[in-house]
Amino acid sequence: SAKSANSKDGYSEIKDKGFIVVGLDDTFAPMGFRDEKGEVVGFDVDLAKEVFKRNNLEVKFQPIDWSMKETELNTGNIDAIWNGYTITDERKEKVAFTNPYLENRQVIITLANSSIKSKKDLKDKIVAAQNESSSVDAMNKEPEVVSSLKNGEIIVLDTNNEAFMDLEAGRIDAVVADEILARYYISQRGVEKYAVLEDDFGKEEYGIGIRKTDKELLAAIEKALDEMRKDGTAAEISKKWFGDNIIR
Amino acid sequence: MILKVESINKSFHEKSAIKDISFEINGGEILSIIGPSGAGKTTILRCINGLERCDGGSIEICGLKLCKEENNQCIYPSPKKLRKLRSNIGMVFQGYNLFPHLTVLENIIEAPINGFNVAKNDAENKAIELLDMLGLKEKVNSYPFELSGGEKQRVAIARACALNPKLMCFDEPTSALDPELTDDIAKIIEKLAQEGMAVLIITHDMAFAKRISQRIIFIEAGKILSAINIKPFLSE
Amino acid sequence: MILKVESINKSFHEKSAIKDISFEINGGEILSIIGPSGAGKTTILRCINGLERCDGGSIEICGLKLCKEENNQCIYPSPKKLRKLRSNIGMVFQGYNLFPHLTVLENIIEAPINGFNVAKNDAENKAIELLDMLGLKEKVNSYPFELSGGEKQRVAIARACALNPKLMCFDEPTSALDPELTDDIAKIIEKLAQEGMAVLIITHDMAFAKRISQRIIFIEAGKILSAINIKPFLSE
Amino acid sequence: MNYVGTLMYSMLVGLATTIEIFLLTLVLSIPLGIVVALARLSKIQFINLTAQFYIWIMRGTPLLLQLIFIFFGLPLIGLTFDRLTAAILAFVLNYCAYFGEIFRSGIQSIDNAQYEAAEVLGLTPVKTFLRIILPQAIKRILPAISNEVITLIKDTSLVYVVGIGELLRAGKIASNRDATLLPLFVVGLFYLILTAVLTKTFKGFEEKFSYYR
């Protein structure tokens, strides 16, 4: 489509069509995934629907391969990446981010009876994280910790779910993951089985990724999000999914 | 003249298999080639059928050149022309080469129907007539693996005869057959010749050769030793 | 007595191929079976070799039962015993069944070396001797696809003879051979018999059968018509 | 058991996509595979080398990369396909190469004597191939074809990379959502059923071809 080819702002075109395409990894509970009926649901999904309703736009959720997300965006297959998308410096070079709407921590999870109580205890231990996730990036920002791990490497697995299973199998000693996701899995798998350490690998923020040329679209999303923060709609959505208002 | 072979040569791995073979056959004539095992008889037949390329010499079929020698090389026409030419020749292989996935009847009618556009009914009738003459009526729907050695050989003969070519080549057509059937085959071949076909037979059976042929050529180690006339050839 | 066949029967698709065939052969004796194509000759040989299971009757080789009839059923021993028994029998197939991936020499020495633990050198010497007798010395290192029909047949004969079985079965051993080679084969077979081997030959060549055999059995449509003694059998 | 019931809807939707891609690919790539085999066996140097090159590229790179190339790469030079078209295109191009090599093995294994018999009987090369060689070749390669077909049914899951959801994806979604491996086992069961059907079908073909030896 023309969107990828030139540097024109694509918002008017989107408005002409009357719908916007949001790309998401539909396996990514609880931010965006499918329920039993195959409907795309989730915290980010509700948020996106509300934001674009306020702009008179319908939302089409396009499932994508998460590792191809920026390519999907920049070839114009999708108009926004909105799926627990962590703001990083590298990503800022490729896409434009909205202001953060959620804060997240990179937490360390162990089995409940583990002897690991702090980051220091990770020395010579096996630690896993999800492949290509911001958890890996966050750990790499503390190279002295990474090099103290067994073999000096992080084990990367395909999904957080598998990381938790590996933990239970006893082949790894700890998992580093997004707090929001981690809490979701812990609640699904049994709260009593796990311990979440005080120490973490830093905070980070979720934002919405837009093509750099689509400045008007960015502004429209920001405006709607601000309104929702003020009138309490955002808090409502947060409470629905997390039982708490964690919106920023 | 239907077939004219002029001093053809063929070697395998630099070892000569046939040397300077020349002979001719007219329509209605039956010619037998006799020679010890390994003498090059099958090789001659394969050269005439274009299955083996001669190293030198020329072969003419119904007045058209299958190959000719130029500057010590044997020149062949295009594959298409070759195929056209070859449709004048029928051949019964020493190893029969039946199609294992087709029944006896299907083996025989395959070429008439799919190569020469004969109507299926006509092809079938002709095939059954031939099978009947060869004592194989019961085996119409058998597959080759269900046949005895002699039965296979007879099917191969029937398959070739169904096409009515101008020249028919038989490579040891009676090797697996008893005297009675050999006689039946002889009668069939004679009938073909009476209808104007030229027939070339390879055989070890001297009695059979004498009974059936107008002429016999003796070869050994790839070379013609001698030729004898058995019966006067009338139609010439 | 080496082979004793008692009223064996075999049908294909409910159609009887052989019926009540009985005969015996002693060591040193040569027996020929003659009959028209499709009479059931190959089937008899295949039954004796255990390649085809009889429907009824019994076969005894060197005093041991290859099969015997009980309650209208033909009972066979275990595959292992069968194999043991069968190692007493050699066979030359009508279609030769050479191993295409082995040279002539390898075809012949395969079984002595890998089935009967003959030393490689001995096996090779014996093979070359046999090939020499059969006029095939030049073809020692050829592959089957490079051989003429008669050459293949001779290799098949050499392959079977290399094993020195107690009973040797030939299925039309001279079908692709000229009179001179036929004579060579006859001499080889006679030599085998003189050494005490029992020989069973299927052939269409009445002259060959008369020249070589002590006895001839005529069969037709699966049944024995008659048997004649040609020469007195001395060693009995 | 009730839980498995709740999975069914999305699984069946995914299954439909899986089967659609499977059938489309099969129907297109088997005949084209025969063409590839013939090209690969051609005595014309240019055709032969082209076929070898094509087979090399198609077998030499992962299907996943080929999907990415066709869907994300080709638009850069102005060739844009929608998701399903891109997927089918990539699958057919890829499987043609594999089927081509299998058909080649079958065709080459037929005794030369069969060609010669057909030739002296005056059958054209086309007729010889279709009526004499191919039927005998197919009998021999059925198990290898069955291997490839069964690989295909599972390869269909690669379409996730162009954003098409199918059976395996449906399982992964449920597995991640409910933090359990069970949905993946259900997916495995579906694949097992599909494979059982295919195995049975191929066994049927093999029996159909067993009338001769």
Place this chain on the structure above:
Amino acid sequence: MNYVGTLMYSMLVGLATTIEIFLLTLVLSIPLGIVVALARLSKIQFINLTAQFYIWIMRGTPLLLQLIFIFFGLPLIGLTFDRLTAAILAFVLNYCAYFGEIFRSGIQSIDNAQYEAAEVLGLTPVKTFLRIILPQAIKRILPAISNEVITLIKDTSLVYVVGIGELLRAGKIASNRDATLLPLFVVGLFYLILTAVLTKTFKGFEEKFSYYR
């Protein structure tokens, strides 16, 4: 070009793993595949059915699921393997089934007359198989084997699921990090080179077997 240079280190490390898994799987699964083929052809009902069942399960579920099952599932019943062992185990079990079916097709395609000739010559079934049948079968199935081997080299990338990094993963990581498809093309190139080597090797085998018809 310099950029590609920076990719090399991680790619070569990945390549080493790819080749390790590839070779281990091949060396183990080809001989075992022959055993599977023989089991599948066995006249003993129990062995035959077991082989059919094994082949069904192995071909019937995605290799990915088998990896997940062996690595994540078996620990639930107390069987814990380390990553590489689990990966090799899954690969060998899976590929045995595929190779088994290919060998079966080759073995079955050999004319009965060859068995009969070997039988009357007194060769044992084992010798008959190893010296008469197998060599002829292999000639016929080389292209199908080559298909499967080339599929294997690319399937090795599935080990990502048990947390082993290899060539494709190295490419994906770089591609995501640097937001460019270039690393994937480099990976494609590596696969192409590997496949070229394999294709060449198999062509050599085919020529080696072409001495007879």
